[in-house]
Amino acid sequence: MSVRIHHRYATVDGRRLFYREAGSPDAPAIVLLHGFPTSSYMFRNLIPQLAERYHVIAPDHLGFGHSDAPTVDEFTYTFDALTDLTEGLLQQLGLTRYAIYVQDYGAPIGWRLALRQPQAITAIVTQNGNGYDAGFVESFWTTVWDYQREQTPETEAAVRTALDVEGIKWQYLTGVSDESLVDPDTWVHDAAQLARPGNDAVQLQLFRDYATNAPLYPALHEYLRTSAVPVLAVWGGGDPIFGPDGARAFGKDAVDAEIHVLDGGHFLLETANDDVAELINAFLTRIA
Structure with missing residues (x-):
């Protein structure tokens, strides 16, 4: 049976958010939260493989994909603010219980959702989405940390390399055997979105605000211990941004942790979509 994917919009707090939706609304829900510099487009091949059993919602964060992208003069981009909008969207859709799949930027948004409403989260799938200090690859993150500490022409120029097409292509291909x-369309698609007027300032603002995420980690670890929420960490072992130690770290606190490090990079779905889908379906079936 073929799966029909709907491409929808909703207005939350005056901002128009795009999301992909598939599967029966009566089925258990899973929310897919994308990372930088992409959008829900990263889930285009995964959604059909989940939607036969689950109600799948995959939003574009504000400033990404087909969602509104107000300038930094019109909206202050923080991970708290992106979580507010995601939370509002899920409330509007009537989702009160759901699993989350988080990757890259989707992780700090997912952690905030879980800490705000722990009773809502049925399971966590983290795919190269860090929740620990372990796993940060210093050769990438040093330039971001320098920029967070001091915004100078030099530190800004260093992080801006992540915004051009070659920097995005590097994210997709590094660590891939x-x-x-x-598909080259991936980095071309993402680069076109980031090239929209004013979007560079959006991304720079989020680079700076990423510093607010690590201070949440102790609360996340306590949540993992006390809630016993099941966790599947499935990781591209060649990721040059979040290394596999980030996956293994979840075994320290998650009571029910399943950890898999696969051959692949930061965007693991591009090369191992079927493997990841199989792991997710088996994991969610096991914990049901």
């Missing part, structure tokens, strides 16, 4: 499996 067979680069021919990665």
Whole structure:
């Protein structure tokens, strides 16, 4: 049976958010939260493989994909603010219990959702989405940390390399054993979105605000211990941004942790979508 994916919009706090939706609204829900610099487009191949059993919602964060992208003069981009909008969207859709799949920027948004409403989260799937100090690859993050500490022409120029097409292509291909499996449309698509007027300032603001995420980690770890929420960490072992120690770290606190490090990079779905889908379906079936 073919799966129909709906492409929808909702207005939350005056901002128009795009989201992909598939599966029966009566089925258990899973919310897919994308990372930088992409959008719900990263889930285009995963959604059909989940939607036969689950109600799938995959939003574009504000400033990404097909969602509104107000300038930094019109909206202050923080992970708290992006979580507010995501929370509002899920409330509008009537989702009160759901699993989350988080990747990259989707992780700090997902952690905030879980800490705000722990009773809502049925399970966590983290795919190269850090929740620990372990796993940060210093060769990438040093430039971001320098920029967070001091905004100078030099520190800004260093982080801006992540915004151009070559920097985005690097994210997709580094750590991938067979680069021919990665569709070039991915980095071209993302680069076009980031090239919209004013979007560079949006991304720079979020680079700075990423410093607010690590202070939440102790609360996240306590939540993992006390809630016993099931966690599946499925990771591209060649990720040059969040290394596999970030996956293994979840075993310290999650009472029910399943950890898999696969051959792949930061955007693992581009080369191992079927494997990840199989792991997710088996995991969610096991904990049901």
